[in-house]
Amino acid sequence: MLTPPESFGVSVRDMRRLDGTDVRLLLALVADPRGTVVAFAQALGLSRNTVQARMTALESRGALLPFDRRIDPVALGYQLTAFITVHVHQPRLPAIVQGLAQIPEVVEAYGLSGPSDLLLRVVARDAEDLFRINGAVLAVAGVERAETSLAMGEVIPYRMVPLLEASGRAHPATAHETLG
Amino acid sequence: MLTPPESFGVSVRDMRRLDGTDVRLLLALVADPRGTVVAFAQALGLSRNTVQARMTALESRGALLPFDRRIDPVALGYQLTAFITVHVHQPRLPAIVQGLAQIPEVVEAYGLSGPSDLLLRVVARDAEDLFRINGAVLAVAGVERAETSLAMGEVIPYRMVPLLEASGRAHPATAHETLG
DNA sequence: GCAGCGACTGAGCAGAATGCTCACTCCGCC
DNA sequence: GGCGGAGTGAGCATTCTGCTCAGTCGCTGC
Known part of the structure; x- marks a missing residue:
């Protein structure tokens, strides 16, 4: 590189x-x-x-x-986080995404390469709520299968500092910088 | 567990x-x-x-x-995002997490219920870089299997507004609020 | 070698925001 | 009826913002 x-x-x-x-x-x-x-x-x-x-x-x-990124769902009463991998009827992907976007608890979604098509991050108030949301995902036309994994713990909270530091080392300084 | x-x-x-x-x-x-x-x-x-x-x-x-959450990895030169599901030797989980935390490109990690133990969000500069990072994950002692899925697109960018709005409707107002 | 350019600097200034305090009003609650 | 929490309006010293200007430094191109 x-x-x-x-x-x-x-x-x-x-x-x-x-x-x-x-x-x-x-x-x-x-x-x-x-x-x-x-x-x-x-x-x-x-x-x-x-x-x-x-x-x-x-x-x-x-x-x-x-x-948005700085708002903690927990503070809003959404205690649970789960990841749902979704298999879809691929040609209908755009419509499916639209459908998923209607579910407020789906806070993030990525299209993936590999065995599953979509990865959703969802939040829920409790287990029952999560069950309901899972149902809502499955109800979206074109969704063929959805596998939910509950997040048991955020073992590495989202962080950018290590990357920033690495990035800082890669781009040492500008001409005017003399500070260590 | x-x-x-x-x-x-x-x-x-x-x-x-x-x-x-x-x-x-x-x-x-x-x-x-x-x-x-x-x-x-x-x-x-x-x-x-x-x-x-x-x-x-x-x-x-x-x-x-x-x-941290508001810093865009892309701006730092990390063009790729991938999700890695990891199967580990469970008793060693704490040490494994420590090991994974040493990898700057692992920007987030969750412990999961279900078939896989951990879900990592990683960023990479390019495909080659991702390959290297994948290797680094596998090299952590106790990691038994790692499956990488490249994020092809952020179909629903992280968002909290729909939840906020829902939350707003649920907690209509405080005593002093009279505004819609 | 010199002009141009981009980045950085220091100064200055009017207007705005901050941080904090105080006295007072509602309103629900024991 | 008294209390406490939450909100309000006012006031005040201090600090920050937003903007402009003139000048320096170091690279780049002619």
Whole structure:
């Protein structure tokens, strides 16, 4: 895996990769999601101006996913999480997805390669609720089989920090960075 | 069964359910993650004071998940997402989880009921990278089998709004709420 | 070698938001 | 009837934001 021709900084607007400064900013954001621009500027040893520019750039570049992601279903009363692998009549996939999207408890769905076609992440208030939801999934026209696995525990909570750190090492720094 | 209570992240938090006002605030937050307290107060027809109190309450209550969740792996150069179901030697589960946690690309992991023991969400830069990661998973002592399914598409992007709306209808309002 | 360009900086400024406190009002509850 | 929780409006010092401008630095292209 080669590093791109090493111009540093984000010169191209559509460039996907973040440079070291962006990564450090994200790390700071993780440490204090509601921190002020001023605080980050100080923490990163950058000027307020720069941080402000980077922040808006991150947003407009789509490096930040929607806020939905930060809402804990448990707080809403959905204590259970389950994963449902779904086998479908493939030609009808689009309609099936539409049908599944009607079920609020389906909080995420991926199309998969391999033996099963779809992987759903669902949340439920309790076991009975999960049973009902499972039924709702099966009721979607085109769904041929659904296998539910209850999440017994989130053994590794969603995390991006290790990747950020790896990414930071890969893109060491911009010209102006002198901090370790 | 295979649940050492403490090692699993999903502990029973003694959080009260969110009331209608909290839900409306979350909805507003989804609409504008960086919105100011003042703006939300106006949007919800509440006083600035109240919104401020609710916001801090939400945070301290743990209704908001870490910021990690909002970082898009694609922006970091991880173009691929895959799900790996893992069968393990169950008595060694805690050590296995520890081992898996060493792999940065494993961004999330759940203990499952049912045929497989673990479900991993992994990200990778490309196919070759995914192959390497798959190897790393298999190399963890105690892992007996791992089946990788590549995510071909995020057919339903992670979403909480439908649940919020349902939740809002379920908990109509607090005593002071008169707004629709 | 020099001009251009992009990234970063420091300064400045008006207006807005924050954090906090206080006094007061509702409303349900024991 | 008194209490406590939740909300309100006001006030105030401090801080942050959003924006602009002029200037520096280092690479890139001519």
